[in-house]
Amino acid sequence: MESLAYKCPNCSADLKFNAKTQTFTCEYCSSSFTEAEMKQIAASQEQYAAQRPEEEIQTDQEFAEHTSVYSCDSCGASIMADDTTAATFCYYCHNPVILKGRVSGDFRPSYVLPFQIDRAAAVEHFRSWCKKRWFLPRNFLSEAQQEKITGLYVPFWVTDVDVNGEMDALGKKIRSWTSGSYRYTETREYALTRKAKIVLRGLPADGASHIDDELMEAVEPFDYRQVKPFAMQYLSGFFAEKYDMDMAAMFPRIQKRAVQASDTLLRGTMKNYTTVSVTRSDIKVMNTTWQYMLLPVWFMSYKYNGKIYEFALNGQSAKFVGNPPLNKPRVAWVSALIGLAAAAIAAGVGAFI
Numbered sequence: 277m278e279s280l281a282y283k284c285p286n287c288s289a290d291l292k293f294n295a296k297t298q299t300f301t302c303e304y305c306s307s308s309f310t311e312a313e314m315k316q317i318a319a320s321q322e323q324y325a326a327q328r329p330e331e332e333i334q335t336d337q338e339f340a341e342h343t344s345v346y347s348c349d350s351c352g353a354s355i356m357a358d359d360t361t362a363a364t365f366c367y368y369c370h371n372p373v374i375l376k377g378r379v380s381g382d383f384r385p386s387y388v389l390p391f392q393i394d395r396a397a398a399v400e401h402f403r404s405w406c407k408k409r410w411f412l413p414r415n416f417l418s419e420a421q422q423e424k425i426t427g428l429y430v431p432f433w434v435t436d437v438d439v440n441g442e443m444d445a446l447g448k449k450i451r452s453w454t455s456g457s458y459r460y461t462e463t464r465e466y467a468l469t470r471k472a473k474i475v476l477r478g479l480p481a482d483g484a485s486h487i488d489d490e491l492m493e494a495v496e497p498f499d500y501r502q503v504k505p506f507a508m509q510y511l512s513g514f515f516a517e518k519y520d521m522d523m524a525a526m527f528p529r530i531q532k533r534a535v536q537a538s539d540t541l542l543r544g545t546m547k548n549y550t551t552v553s554v555t556r557s558d559i560k561v562m563n564t565t566w567q568y569m570l571l572p573v574w575f576m577s578y579k580y581n582g583k584i585y586e587f588a589l590n591g592q593s594a595k596f597v598g599n600p601p602l603n604k605p606r607v608a609w610v611s612a613l614i615g616l617a618a619a620a621i622a623a624g625v626g627a628f629i
């Protein structure tokens with residue numbers, strides 16, 4: 277008899293049957309499901325698979341045939357580019373990269389937010405930012421450095437999550453009034469029970485461990501209304517970091533946000549009571565649909581005194597972020613000048629007295 281292995285509905289890894297708990301459990305993302313739950317989920321997944329249009333399968337093939345992956349031995353970055361765009365150096369550490377071959381269709385993004393800012397405009401933004409900063413090292417935006425500015429699509433996971441939520445609580449309505457010389461207090465208690473199927477759409481998290489999370493959060497927001505279904509032409513002339521955080525690695529972050537959001541939603545249905553105390557909150561993520569999206573960033577890194585400084589310009593809104601290296605002798609020199617000026621002013625003031 278053929279046995280069909282169940283796939284984890286949250287991260288797609290193979291599930292194992294746990295005889296002790298009689299559940300199917302995932303070693304990778306720690307989800308677990310009863311047989312009845314698995315059947316229910318499998319039915320909804322089949323429906324989704326049946327809906328997958330023919331052109332999506334074609335885009336998968338086209339992507340696999342025309343996308344190369346380059347890897348950097350120094351810092352571990354994996355860079356994807358289409359056939360018309362060859363990568364020669366690593367956008368992150370500037371060392372040479374090696375062509376590793378093609379990528380599989382699994383790495384084909386579902387959506388892309390196309391670049392709105394072109395290279396010339398990006399360089400101009402960097403330049404005007406530099407003008408306002410006196411303490412940058414002298415060759416900070418040299419011609420050679422400008423060439424290293426890279427149009428980089430950052431991989432993001434955007435998920436739709438199905439949640440089953442159950443919540444029990446004790447609600448109290450308390451009212452008081454005075455009649456004659458008596459004060460009355462009436463407390464009514466209500467046993468509250470909520471059962472809900474919740475669908476959360478568009479929970480995001482970035483999938484590149486390489487790129488500083490804080491830098492990526494700082495360069496947000498992106499306007500997702502301009503997102504397009506992925507097509508090869510958007511990649512042309514740009515690079516994309518290949519994600520290295522897979523679904524199992526990302527799931528705990530998504531799960532935490534989904535549970536928090538569902539808990540808040542359920543509590544929100546228990547209004548109109550003086551007090552509510554939750555006695556049981558059982559919230560479980562039943563199914564996660566992953567969409568892999570590329571977001572546009574003009575990226576520049578700068579090596580100074582053995583340290584890498586990262587700069588990012590939002591490729592949609594031109595928002596700029598990064599911490600510049602300080603040229604210490606220049607800082608000291610300018611401080612000395614300010615000191616001299618202050619002394620001169622003091623001397624001037626002295627002369628008037």
Ligand SMILES: [Zn+2]
Nearest residue numbers: 284287302305
């Ligand atoms: Zn899993």
Ligand SMILES: [Zn+2]
Nearest residue numbers: 348351366369
């Ligand atoms: Zn590198």
